[in-house]
Amino acid sequence: MSTNSLFTPFHLKTLSLKNRIVMAPMTRSFSPNGIPTNDVASYYQKRAEGEVGLILSEGTVINRASSSNDANVPRFHGDAALQGWKKVIDEVHAAGGQMGPQIWHMGIMDNHHSGWVPPTPFEGPSGLNRPDFSNGNAMSEKDIEDTIIAFGKAAADAKRLGFDTIEIHGAHGYLIDQFFRAETNLRTDVYGGKTLPERNRFAIEVIKEIRKQVGEDFAVIMRFSQFKPSDYNYKLAKNPQEMEAWLTPLVDAGVDILHCSQRRFWEPEFENSDLNFAGWAKKITGKPTITVGSVGLSGDFFGAFAGESSQPTSLEELNRRFDRGDFDLVAVGRPLLSDPNWVAKIKTGKTDQLKGFSKEALGQLVLE
Numbered sequence: 001m002s003t004n005s006l007f008t009p010f011h012l013k014t015l016s017l018k019n020r021i022v023m024a025p026m027t028r029s030f031s032p033n034g035i036p037t038n039d040v041a042s043y044y045q046k047r048a049e050g051e052v053g054l055i056l057s058e059g060t061v062i063n064r065a066s067s068s069n070d071a072n073v074p075r076f077h078g079d080a081a082l083q084g085w086k087k088v089i090d091e092v093h094a095a096g097g098q099m100g101p102q103i104w105h106m107g108i109m110d111n112h113h114s115g116w117v118p119p120t121p122f123e124g125p126s127g128l129n130r131p132d133f134s135n136g137n138a139m140s141e142k143d144i145e146d147t148i149i150a151f152g153k154a155a156a157d158a159k160r161l162g163f164d165t166i167e168i169h170g171a172h173g174y175l176i177d178q179f180f181r182a183e184t185n186l187r188t189d190v191y192g193g194k195t196l197p198e199r200n201r202f203a204i205e206v207i208k209e210i211r212k213q214v215g216e217d218f219a220v221i222m223r224f225s226q227f228k229p230s231d232y233n234y235k236l237a238k239n240p241q242e243m244e245a246w247l248t249p250l251v252d253a254g255v256d257i258l259h260c261s262q263r264r265f266w267e268p269e270f271e272n273s274d275l276n277f278a279g280w281a282k283k284i285t286g287k288p289t290i291t292v293g294s295v296g297l298s299g300d301f302f303g304a305f306a307g308e309s310s311q312p313t314s315l316e317e318l319n320r321r322f323d324r325g326d327f328d329l330v331a332v333g334r335p336l337l338s339d340p341n342w343v344a345k346i347k348t349g350k351t352d353q354l355k356g357f358s359k360e361a362l363g364q365l366v367l368e
Contacts, residue, residue, distance in 0.1 A: 003346055005323050006330065010053070012256060012288060013219040014164050015328075017053040017098060020322070021343050022105035024292050025056045025102040025167065027073060030365055034061070034075035035083030039090045043365040046340035048097025051347060052185070054098065054329070055097055056102070056167050056259075059104035060085070060151040066118040066136070067175075069109040076101055076154045086161050093162065100165035103148060103154045103210075107175030109138040124146075124178045126186040127203070130230040144191060144202065144314070147175075153211035159214045166214070168206065171225035171261045179238055180246075181228070190342070196236060196246045204253045206347045211254035220254055221290070225261040226277060232263060239270060244284045251285045255290065258282070265293040266317050278343055279326035282326050291321070293332035296342070296354075312354040315346070336364055 010017040030040055047055055061067040063077035073080040085101065092099045093214060095138035108124035112116060122136030123143055129135060139147070151168070158166045170176040178184040179202040185192050191202050224247070226235045237243035249257065260278035269277045295318060296331075319329060334341040335354070338361040345353050 002112075003319060005319065010222075010288075010328060013217050015054065015098060015219045019051065019053040019343070019347075020097075020329050021053045021319050021346075022292075022331040023047050023055040023331050023336050024333040025058055025169070026333050026337055027058050027070075028365065029070055029072040031072055031074035031081075031084070033071060034073065035080045036074050036088055037244075038158060039367075040074070040084070040085070040363050041088045042367055044088050045091040045095050045097075046367050048092045048095035048099070049334055050179065050231070050336075050339075051343045052097060052336065052340040054165070055092060055099040055191055056331070057088070057099065057101045059102045059106075059169055060154075061104050061106065062147070062154045063122070064105060064147055064150055065120040066103040066122045067150075068118060069112045069116075069122070070114070072114045077150070077156065082157055082161065085158075085163075089162050093150055098164040100163050100167055100219075101154075102167040102223070103151060103157050103158070103167050104169040105172075105175040107178045107247070108134070110135065119349075124175060124184065125191060126178075127182055128184040128186070129178070130228070131175065131183045133282055138187075141189065147168050148202075148205050151156070151206045152213040155210040156213040159218055161311075164220040165221055166210070166216075167221040167223055167259060168210065168255075169223055172202055173228045173230065176206065177225070177228070179203060196242060197249060200246065200249050204249055207250060207253040207255055207306055213304060219256050220330075221257040221259050222250065222255045223259040223261055224277075224281075226269070227261075227263065236297045237285045239278060243269075243280055247281055251287055255331070256287065258285065260289055260291060260327075264291040265291045265321075267293075275326060276321070279321065282325075282327060288328040289326075289330050290329040291318075291327040295330060295332050296335045296346075311356045312351065322358060334361070337361055340366065340368065 108129040278289040281366040282289040
């Protein structure tokens, strides 16, 4: 099995990657009081040393009082947290890597199992996390305005600290995705509407503010998902025409790369084509895309939380789709969570040394 094509360079604006492998964002909750530790810096440094082309950080929250439901999820605001992130990016660069933080606001959330709650109620477009589940406040227009500014400030700080890109988290049922979804966005003002293009407005304003803060030459990635954690079969866009109406305005607002999250990268997005989510997004927008979803392992990420183990699998189908031009970059999650040298092993053909994945890896920062 040849993986040579995955080890070709990729260049776009501030990104100059040595290969097409991206470390996918994975929440780790090892940053007490939201402040990344030296171990967090070492965790990312080891992946850079292991030849990951681009590292996307775990989700890191913007400066809104209820943007997180977990005290140990890192923040991307405040002097102490930003100093922690400065150490992270400096160590990644010293190891020859490139990196961007994933900028995040969780929106309406379930309360964390630890019992910790933020100092103010959760906020979202209509107070809903999913149909018939309310656990917070509907945002006022002032709340929305301040949140948009907070996204822009986080992006500006990322550029100032020396990061190579940023990723906006617009997937998986979190705040931006709650605005996209009809069942969680019941607003009757300009941020709501019966159609997905109408409900795009919040995301568009976030992207425009970020682009204003970082300039035209800074690479901006945005992560999307059709599925929701409460409904794996959900589709925001039910056909290519609806996907075009959803994604094209976001690209026009300033997104450079579309990170298309799905549970299994080989599954077709629509009938009568084997193109996956990333394949359709690239075909529709013409922009580079990142594919993701059970790359290199049996089983999916959600099964891991249920205690299911996974074993290494072939990359043959991934390579076939990549060589066909369906997508430009490949995000890898669990293999890199449990093995910082996964990319180097793939590159040198040492597939017999690849590790499986078990739930235990979620409970630690694996450094070797």
